[in-house]
Amino acid sequence: MIRTDHHMHTKASTDSPADMEEIIKQAVSLGLTEICITDHVDFPLADDIRNWAVYSGAPVSSIMEWARYLGDGQTCELIRIPFDEYISNYKRLASTYEGDITVLMGCEIGMSYHCRGAIHAHIAKYPFDFIIGSQHSFDRYDICCNRETLFSGRSKQDVYTAHLTEMIQNVLDYDCFDVLGHIDYIIRYGPYEDRNMYAHEFDDLLTTLFKTLVEKGKGIELNTSGFRYGLGHAHPNIDILRKYREAGGEIITIGSDAHRPHDVGKYLPEAANILSGSGFKAYCKFKERKPTFINI
Ligand SMILES: [Zn+2]
Ligand SMILES: [Zn+2]
Numbered sequence: 001m002i003r004t005d006h007h008m009h010t011k012a013s014t015d016s017p018a019d020m021e022e023i024i025k026q027a028v029s030l031g032l033t034e035i036c037i038t039d040h041v042d043f044p045l046a047d048d049i050r051n052w053a054v055y056s057g058a059p060v061s062s063i064m065e066w067a068r069y070l071g072d073g074q075t076c077e078l079i080r081i082p083f084d085e086y087i088s089n090y091k092r093l094a095s096t097y098e099g100d101i102t103v104l105m106g107c108e109i110g111m112s113y114h115c116r117g118a119i120h121a122h123i124a125k126y127p128f129d130f131i132i133g134s135q136h137s138f139d140r141y142d143i144c145c146n147r148e149t150l151f152s153g154r155s156k157q158d159v160y161t162a163h164l165t166e167m168i169q170n171v172l173d174y175d176c177f178d179v180l181g182h183i184d185y186i187i188r189y190g191p192y193e194d195r196n197m198y199a200h201e202f203d204d205l206l207t208t209l210f211k212t213l214v215e216k217g218k219g220i221e222l223n224t225s226g227f228r229y230g231l232g233h234a235h236p237n238i239d240i241l242r243k244y245r246e247a248g249g250e251i252i253t254i255g256s257d258a259h260r261p262h263d264v265g266k267y268l269p270e271a272a273n274i275l276s277g278s279g280f281k282a283y284c285k286f287k288e289r290k291p292t293f294i295n296i
Helices: 020-029 046-056 060-066 083-096 113-125 147-151 156-173 199-216 238-246 268-277
Strands: 034-041 067-069 076-078 102-110 130-134 219-223 252-255 282-287 290-295
Touching (some): 020 034, 034 130, 083 102, 199 238, 219 268, 238 268, 252 268
Parallel strands (some): 102 130
Antiparallel strands (some): 282 290
16 A cells, blocks of 8 residues: 655645645545645746746736846746745654654656756755756747747647657756656646557657656656546546656656645555556655655
């Protein structure tokens, strides 16, 4: 039985209202033994901030309050609270609940080629246990906030190929991550009749992606939020998971990607079944950036 959850957000992420202590209490009440908080670390373009404001309905001015312009004047740091304050709050709570649950500190970096330097510098400064690298964007646009720009008039093959191609480049360029997050995340937003990503449609790209990950000693995650989004499966789907196994992939973590307390630890029994059905004998936990394999 899986009792760990390695992907969740608190209100330090711009898309979550969750209090860190409420997240921890929920995990304890479910009998989880270990969780890893993985708030977003994104350095998007200023345009993305404005688009996010339109999408979320929040006033641009309040979003810009969180955004601190970096040196080049084009990128913004999207962290709602000062990071040192964030870490001391995390340490206080991890120690308060020590007897009930292990609470680790991770983060989910938004892998974009234009902000590699800023992300590497941020990761180097803090003692993260675990880092998820996620491709929430491509062509310099956040996918969720720029659907019209990215999908309009383009075929699924064209758009998903562009997304996967940039993902491969980022996996080659980035070292500061442990697992690649929700690989087929783009299917949440694709406006296609069948928006699923099938391994046979993107065979060469997925093979290259997985071989590169394996060569670099990195893994992937099984992100159960796909069920929450009504996709009927986790990210990535079983077809893609099998492809990863065929490429020699063994490192895989499990996370709910909860943005609210009641989503913590969701679909863990389903995750165990999916992994067994895709040829995995074990899943991974990370601490101090090192994996431990746990038999399913
Ligand atoms: Zn994500
Ligand atoms: Zn996430």
